Amino acid sequence: MSRTLRTAIAGGVLALGALLALPVSASAHALAQSSVPAAGSTVGSPPSQVSVTFGETPDPRLSALQVLGASGQSFTAGPTHPASGDALTLVVAVKPLPKGVYTVSWRTVSTVDGHFAAGSFAFGVQVSPQGAAATATSSSGAGPPPSALAVAARWCLFAGLVALIGAAVVAGFVVRRVSPRLLWLAAAAWVLVAFGTYGVTEAQRAAAGVSWSDVFSTSLGRQLTGRALPAFVAGVDLLLAWRLRRAEVRRWAVVGAGIVAAAAMWAEATSTHAAGQAPTGVNLVLQWLHLVGVGVWIGGLTALLLSLHLVGGAERAAAVRRMSTAAAVALLVVVGTGVVRSVVEVQSWYALGATAFGRLVILKLVLVVVLALLGAVNRWGNVPRAAATVRGLRAVASTEVVVGAAAMLVAAALVNVAPPVSSGQAAAMPAITASGADAGTTVKVQLTASPGTAGFNRFTVRATDYDTGQAVKADGVQLRFSFPARSDVGQSSLDLKAQADGSFSGSGGNVSLDGTWDVDVLVERGAASAEVPLTLHTRTVPPAITVRKGGGGIPTLYTATLVDGRSVQVYLDPDRPGPLIFHATFFDAQGKELPVTTCSITLTPPGGKAAPLTVQMLEPGHFVANVTLGRGRQHVAVSGSTANGESLAVALDVEAGQ
Numbered sequence: 001m002s003r004t005l006r007t008a009i010a011g012g013v014l015a016l017g018a019l020l021a022l023p024v025s026a027s028a029h030a031l032a033q034s035s036v037p038a039a040g041s042t043v044g045s046p047p048s049q050v051s052v053t054f055g056e057t058p059d060p061r062l063s064a065l066q067v068l069g070a071s072g073q074s075f076t077a078g079p080t081h082p083a084s085g086d087a088l089t090l091v092v093a094v095k096p097l098p099k100g101v102y103t104v105s106w107r108t109v110s111t112v113d114g115h116f117a118a119g120s121f122a123f124g125v126q127v128s129p130q131g132a133a134a135t136a137t138s139s140s141g142a143g144p145p146p147s148a149l150a151v152a153a154r155w156c157l158f159a160g161l162v163a164l165i166g167a168a169v170v171a172g173f174v175v176r177r178v179s180p181r182l183l184w185l186a187a188a189a190w191v192l193v194a195f196g197t198y199g200v201t202e203a204q205r206a207a208a209g210v211s212w213s214d215v216f217s218t219s220l221g222r223q224l225t226g227r228a229l230p231a232f233v234a235g236v237d238l239l240l241a242w243r244l245r246r247a248e249v250r251r252w253a254v255v256g257a258g259i260v261a262a263a264a265m266w267a268e269a270t271s272t273h274a275a276g277q278a279p280t281g282v283n284l285v286l287q288w289l290h291l292v293g294v295g296v297w298i299g300g301l302t303a304l305l306l307s308l309h310l311v312g313g314a315e316r317a318a319a320v321r322r323m324s325t326a327a328a329v330a331l332l333v334v335v336g337t338g339v340v341r342s343v344v345e346v347q348s349w350y351a352l353g354a355t356a357f358g359r360l361v362i363l364k365l366v367l368v369v370v371l372a373l374l375g376a377v378n379r380w381g382n383v384p385r386a387a388a389t390v391r392g393l394r395a396v397a398s399t400e401v402v403v404g405a406a407a408m409l410v411a412a413a414l415v416n417v418a419p420p421v422s423s424g425q426a427a428a429m430p431a432i433t434a435s436g437a438d439a440g441t442t443v444k445v446q447l448t449a450s451p452g453t454a455g456f457n458r459f460t461v462r463a464t465d466y467d468t469g470q471a472v473k474a475d476g477v478q479l480r481f482s483f484p485a486r487s488d489v490g491q492s493s494l495d496l497k498a499q500a501d502g503s504f505s506g507s508g509g510n511v512s513l514d515g516t517w518d519v520d521v522l523v524e525r526g527a528a529s530a531e532v533p534l535t536l537h538t539r540t541v542p543p544a545i546t547v548r549k550g551g552g553g554i555p556t557l558y559t560a561t562l563v564d565g566r567s568v569q570v571y572l573d574p575d576r577p578g579p580l581i582f583h584a585t586f587f588d589a590q591g592k593e594l595p596v597t598t599c600s601i602t603l604t605p606p607g608g609k610a611a612p613l614t615v616q617m618l619e620p621g622h623f624v625a626n627v628t629l630g631r632g633r634q635h636v637a638v639s640g641s642t643a644n645g646e647s648l649a650v651a652l653d654v655e656a657g658q
Contacts, residue, residue, distance in 0.1 A: 031055050031117055032106060039104075039121035040561075041589055046097035046125050052106055053089040059219040062109035062208045065092040067102055068509045075102065099126045103509040109208045111219035113271050114200075115416070116207035120509055147207075153199025154412035157227070157268070158291075159405065160192030161261045164234060165292065166299020168258020170307050171251050174300065174323045178241065178250050181306040186238050186254055193234070193264075197227040223271050230264035258295075265291040272415055273345060283344060290337040297330035298371075298404035301397050308390055317387035324383045331372060338368070357417045360410055367407040374400045432537065434519070438530035441466045445521050445532045447479075449511065453538055460505045461496055463523050472523060477504035480520040481511065511538055545652050550575060560650035566594060568638055568650045572629070576657040579628045582613065584638050586621045586648060593621040596640035596648065601625050604635040629656045 035052045037043050050067055060082050067075045075095045083089035090106070102125065107118040167186045171178050201224045205215055215221045234257040241253035266288050274280075274287035304323045311319050342361050352358035374396050382393040432452035437444045444464050449457040459479060463472040477496040496504035511517055521532040548557045555575040560568045570584045584601060586594040597620060604610040613625035623640075632655065639649040 031108075032119055032121070035104065035121065035123075037123040038589070039123065042124040042127065044126060047094065049091055049093045050104055051083060051089050051091045052104065053086070054108060055088075056110040056112045057087045058090060058108035059111045060090065061218050062210060062220075063090060064107055065090055066105040067092065067094045067097075068105060068512070069100060069102060097125050100124070101127055101512055103512045105509055109204075109219070113273065113415070114204040114208075114220050114223050116204070118507075122512055147203055149199055150203035150207075150416050151409070151412050153196045153203060154415055155196075155409050156192040157196025157200060158294075158408045158412055160189040160194075160196060161264055161268070161291070162295040162299040162408065163189035163302060164193070164261035164299070165258045165265075165295025166301070166303040168255045168261070169296055169300040169326060170303035170323070172255040172258070174304060174326070175307045175310055175319050176251065177307065177310050178247065178254050179307055179310050181309075182254070182303055183238075183241060183250075185303060185306055186241070186257060190231070190235055190238055190257075193231050193261075197224070197231055200227070226267040226271070227264065230260050230267060234260040234264070261295065262292050265295070274341065283341070286337045286341055289333055290341065293330040293333035293337065294404070294408070297327045297334060298401060298408070300326060300330070301404075302401050305394060305397055305401070308394070313387055316390070320383050320386040320390070320393065324379050327375060328379065331375060335368065335372075338364075357414065360414050360417060364407055364410040364414070367403055367410065370403050371400055371407065374403070434534040434536050436521075436532050436534050437466055438523075438532045440530065442528070443472055443523050443530040443532065444469075445523065445534070447519060447521060447534055447536070449536060457509075457511055458505065458507050459494065459496060460499075460503050461521060461523075462503045471502045472525070474498075474504070474523050474525045476524040478522040478524065479506075479510070480522065482518045483515065484518060485515050511536065556654075558652055558654055560652055566648065568640075568648065570636065570638065570652070570654065572654060572656055577629055577631050578656075579626070580656065582625045582627050582636075584623045584625075584640075586640055593619070594648075595620040595643065596623075597643050599623040599638065599640040601639075602637040603627060604637075605630065606632040606634070610635075610637075631656070 031054060032039075032052050033055050035050070037047055037050065050065060052065060060080065064080045065076070069075060075097055076092055077095045078093040080090050080092045083091050090108075101122055103120050103122050105118075105120045107116070109116050163185055167182055167189070171182060201215065201220060204220050204223075205212065208218075208220065210218060210220065215224065237253050237257035237260065241250045241257070244250050244253065266284075269284050269287040269291060272287055274283040300323055304320070308316060308319075342365075346352050346355075346358050346361060352361065378393055378396045378400075382390070382396060386393060431448045431450035433446060433448045435444065435446045442465070444466050446462045448460045450460075451457065461477045461479070463474055463477065464470060465472055476498070479494045479496065480491065481493070482491045492508075492510045494506055494508040494510055496506040499505050515538060517536045517538070519534045519536050521534060523530045523532070544561045546559045546561070548559070550556045550571075555571040555573055558570045560570075566589055567587045568584060569587065570582065573581045573583060582601065582603075584599060586596040586599075588594045597617075599615050599617070601613045601615055601623070602610050603613055613627055615623050615625045617623050633653045634655065635651065635653055637649070637651045642648070
């Protein structure tokens with residue numbers, strides 16, 4: 001085995017080993033965007049059905065809605081089905097709903113990327129949800145963290161297709177020959193594609209909870225077919241390349257496998273985020289060009305390193321120049337398409353640093369910059385000397401391949417993480433915890449609720465011996481919930497299942513209201529069973545902020561959605577730095593101006609101190625203040641009160657002339 005090949009393999013192993021260190025936290029793509037009734041709203045008449053609209057088309061065979069009462073009882077009256085004429089919306093009929101607060105629990109599998117997602121939100125019938133999530137996506141809208149199999153399989157799929165494209169470029173246009181080493185590279189690439197095809201489907205199948213016998217009746221089966229058919233054709237081409245002895249025929253068989261791999265990249269692009277983002281056609285083409293560009297660049301370098309022994313002198317120098325030119329063009333394509341796709345998916349500087357997806361984009365960008373610098377060293381330093389020696393070229397190009405493998409690992413993780421544009425939230429909030437011991441001081445428990453907001457949560461209990469701190473072996477753990485502030489909210493319970501790490505976990509909508517909950521943790525272990533009383537304080541979800549950019553004299557509108565569907569809308573007139581008028585208007589759930597009678601506005605400039613503005617009321621619900629704003633984001637706090645003393649407050653950032 002050559003030194004170059006050993007280096008490439010070592011780089012691949014290191015890249016896979018880095019899998020567990022990536023900042024990945026959530027995998028969710030068909031996320032809720034709106035609902036009827038609206039999340040956090042109060043309706044006067046009980047609805048006969050509940051509908052939720054998602055950002056990507058959910059597979060109705062693998063998706064479901066449930067409507068639960070305060071104590072966890074189901075009010076669902078039939079199966080979940082798509083809305084007539086609207087594949088993005090799921091509908092479920094409900095039983096007659098008495099006065100009270102209800103939690104809508106949803107789970108989806110996207111027909112676009114095959115990823116599982118789940119979430120919940122609350123609404124009230126003649127009763128306010130009191131601080132439940134203001135938007136469907138700001139409650140627990142997420143899926144399980146991507147498994148090692150999901151990311152590793154996607155990396156294998158990417159790496160295999162990239163290597164096949166690179167082999168085709170080198171065999172067809174750079175060295176124009178096929179060596180046994182190149183055939184071995186192509187064969188190894190095909191094995192990676194085959195494993196990746198299986199592994200991606202297996203990870204999605206396991207997350208969705210569907211058996212292999214039922215896979216082909218779902219969207220997962222269609223995606224599997226789209227990956228498997230090109231892999232089969234590429235395998236036939238490579239088999240011919242191995243069996244046929246004529247050099248020219250073998251060469252074009254390898255080229256054919258690369259062309260099929262490029263076609264498979266298109267199938268792969270249609271199962272990524274790009275397929276769910278408008279304009280779909282443009283985003284799909286950009287995504288495909290991005291993937292193929294990586295194949296020409298990183299795959300071509302890998303294949304070149306394994307083919308340099310076939311040529312020497314002037315012929316080698318010419319081949320190296322051709323590959324260098326192709327890699328430079330591919331680099332421009334990768335960077336250009338990558339920047340555009342990142343802007344589409346991230347959309348804000350805040351989301352770039354505050355979300356797992358944004359941090360992965362930053363990491364990938366750093367790796368691409370490193371690759372570009374290495375490419376520049378080869379382009380201007382080692383390529384001109386290729387006729388005499390390729391030692392420096394081999395060393396730098398081998399490093400490029402290793403860094404490229406790491407960049408592909410990051411890309412594999414990105415596919416499994418929801419971009420901010422689809423998740424509708426800036427960042428996931430940390431879980432909440434409560435700890436305590438039983439009255440006999442025999443057992444300590446720690447209870448974790450994630451995301452810690454009103455609605456569905458993932459509950460995890462770790463029980464240890466009070467004296468030794470060793471994990472307690474229990475037959476089971478049960479949680480019993482009560483809400484002291486509301487006598488009309490019934491008690492509920494949730495049985496947790498044992499996990500491999502010794503903890504006990506389960507998901508439920510038992511914490512359906514915002515506030516303080518009493519939770520009794522029953523650790524079941526026969527005569528030594530213990531009950532630990534705990535208190536959980538739910539976290540109130542901040543209001544969802546939407547920004548509608550203006551232009552042509554129309555100001556940018558900032559809208560903060562409050563509980564019960566009410567909102568506060570602010571804008572700057574004129575929308576540019578300097579003296580201007582700050583407008584704040586309160587609206588009810590129907591979009592009509594809410595008769596707020598008093599309002600205060602506090603402004604905090606970048607690096608400055610908060611200062612109150614002098615506010616005037618144009619009409620009940622609409623307030624203005626004269627202010628002079630500089631450049632940069634300004635933090636604004638708006639607080640208003642209705643005639644009956646109810647307070648409405650929001651905090652958001654605005655920017656003049658953004």
